[in-house]
Amino acid sequence: MEEKLLNLPETCCPVDELLKYVRGHKCLDCGKCVFGYEGAAQLEMTLNDITMKKSRSTDMDQLRKLCGLMKTQALCEDGVELADTALAVMEKYADEFAQHIAKRSCKAGVCKRFVTYHILADKCVGCGDCMDACEDDAIQGRAKFVHVIDQNECTQCGKCKEACEEDAIVIAGAIKPRCPPRPIPCRR
Ligand code: SF4
Ligand code: SF4
Structure with a gap:
């Protein structure tokens, strides 16, 4: 054992x-x-x-x-x-x-299929790097607007998180951060 x-x-x-x-x-x-x-x-x-x-x-x-x-x-x-x-x-x-x-949740946040990716409004500067990195067209946004991930399209590949130099993209398990449902002007 x-x-x-x-x-x-x-x-x-x-x-x-x-x-x-x-x-x-x-x-x-x-x-x-x-x-x-x-x-x-x-x-x-x-x-x-x-x-x-x-x-x-x-x-x-x-x-x-x-x-x-x-x-x-x-x-x-x-x-x-x-x-x-x-x-x-x-x-x-x-x-x-x-x-x-x-x-359909993994409390430890280990099982990739159960985690979700989110963009934090107070950190995003609207540079668009995440959109360029996303091969699944799962990110909406435009210059100087907080970008938003469409959870129905996201495949949890993690490429956007790697691309974001502002550390604005986080991974969540059962508890999700509050994020705008659609792009809004950046505060930064
Ligand atoms: S999430 Fe990061 S990479 Fe995407 S637009 Fe915001 S700052 Fe840029
Ligand atoms: S995790 Fe992958 S599929 Fe999901 S938004 Fe980021 S780059 Fe796109």
């Missing part, structure tokens, strides 16, 4: 940490038994879906059933250990898993 997975700091997302653990687990490189290899592959696929905002309401029940089968059917201790670890993480961090699935 990976004890450190049960003592995660708030800056870590348990779903993401478990996914990384599964991806590095020896069961995925073994293949000697169906329930070890296929179970690990199924775990990896479902956890990935949860972190990518593609989860289904039945995912947790299916993962628990899968781990139960792995525990009894895997041919060696590695498969059992993987199932035990996954079950323990899912139990301890049940709220965080539920938030990803039901509320």
